[in-house]
Amino acid sequence: MTTAAPQSPIVSEREIQAVVELMRKGEISVSPLVSEFEEEFASYIGCEFGLASNSGTSSLHEGLAGVGLPPGGEVIVPSYTFGPGAATILAARGVPVFCEVDTETHCIDPEDVRRKITPNTHAIMVVHVWGNPCDMGPILDIARKHDLAIVEDCSHAHGATWHGRKIGSIGDVGCFSLQGSKLVKAGEGGVLTTNSRDVYERAAATGRTEKISTFPADSIFKQCPPLGSGFKHRPHPLGMALAREQLRDLDERNEIRDTQGTRLDAALAGMPGITPQLVLPDCRRVYAYHFSGYDETALGGLTLEVFLRALKAEGVRCSRIGYGRLHNVPLFEPGSPYQEGCLGTCPHITATKALACGPLPQTEYLRTHSFGVAPRFEVDCPELIDQYIRAYHNVTSSVDELLRWQVENTDKVQPVEVSGRSLNPV
Ligand SMILES: Cc1ncc(COP(=O)(O)O)c(C=O)c1O
Incomplete structure (x- = not known):
């Protein structure tokens, strides 16, 4: 790019x-x-x-x-x-x-x-x-x-x-x-x-x-x-x-950001393995952050790690996701450094453990099957969006080659643990 x-x-x-x-x-x-x-x-x-x-x-x-x-x-x-x-x-x-x-x-x-x-x-x-x-x-x-x-x-x-x-x-x-x-x-x-x-x-x-x-x-x-x-x-x-x-410029700036984000999402929706975030009827989303679902089965088993690496090689600023772990993080469990006193040992919090730790399969799925698609686009930049679309197209249409690379390089592409922050650059 x-x-x-x-x-x-x-x-x-x-x-x-x-x-x-x-x-x-x-x-x-x-x-x-x-x-x-x-x-x-x-x-x-x-x-x-x-x-x-x-x-x-x-x-x-x-x-x-x-x-x-x-x-x-x-x-x-x-x-x-x-x-x-x-x-x-x-x-x-x-x-x-x-x-x-x-x-x-x-x-x-x-x-x-x-x-x-x-x-x-x-x-x-x-x-x-x-x-x-x-x-x-x-x-x-x-x-x-x-x-x-x-x-x-x-x-x-x-x-x-x-x-x-x-x-x-x-x-x-x-x-x-x-x-x-x-x-x-x-x-x-x-x-x-x-x-x-x-x-x-x-x-x-x-x-x-x-x-x-x-x-x-x-x-x-x-x-x-x-x-x-x-x-x-x-x-x-x-x-x-x-x-x-x-605040005075918010509507105008949202319009610019959302035009770029919507355009990119419309193109990505037609590509295998990528499912842009669903916006419900009669709702207007804003593109504060741009994340999407990922389905490796639609790309022959191409892992998210390899997919993101390939995008990065094309010049895409994509990211991993850190959300979706809170039901397992130590802050909410016994043994955390916050254990003393109110955050740890009082009866209210002891109850938290039981309540917090139910399995959340949809959350686990989304955590491992979603990714940051692009940075926020603050200015009207149709050429850049076209470049992003081409880059995504190049990756989703090179699956056979990428799958071969994946088989030969399993040791290089282990899933990476990411932090709880929203953006985790690849
Ligand atoms: C969803 C969500 N809630 C709350 C916060 C906390 O906001 P702040 O960083 O201003 O304290 C953030 C900040 O990133 C956020 O993304």
């Missing part, structure tokens, strides 16, 4: 100016800009309340506190997600109960959610993984029937929609990462959205103590001195200035 992949992140001159302006004003710790961003973000998502924080992880923690998770309350969450996101359930004194994902959408499997409900279940944490909206209809039905809260992890899904509604406005609370690799970037940061005053106040009283003074007089939090709960999740205003500018 000749054309270099456009670099992400793109930081515009306007964004630089917004940050510099705050520095000139000396608003490097407290700034009214943070509330302005919160209002603008909430309004973009279609929610009454927005609450910014210093990370997506913090926003998830606040979101769980916001829905009133009691100590030991169970939260059903896919194992196929970003580990620290699920670990916020532990931080919020809850018990993660890992569930399956659907192997076509890569998102939470509502049928398995039904199976995982117990009298202790308090919430479902859905993850709109890689920017693809979850099957929210059945999730809303389950939540209504069993009186459960829905926490949406929207870290990949800024601007995505489900049935015309923005992701982040469908459950009780939407939690977004604004970290530097996300679609709206603060460098490091997060923001949550909700239509519930109760959720907002609980969340803010957990991580943004200074907000308590802005609560109406009848707020339950006005009864206690405004000390908060011992967490400080306040965001950095400079990051918020950057995120605020990024």
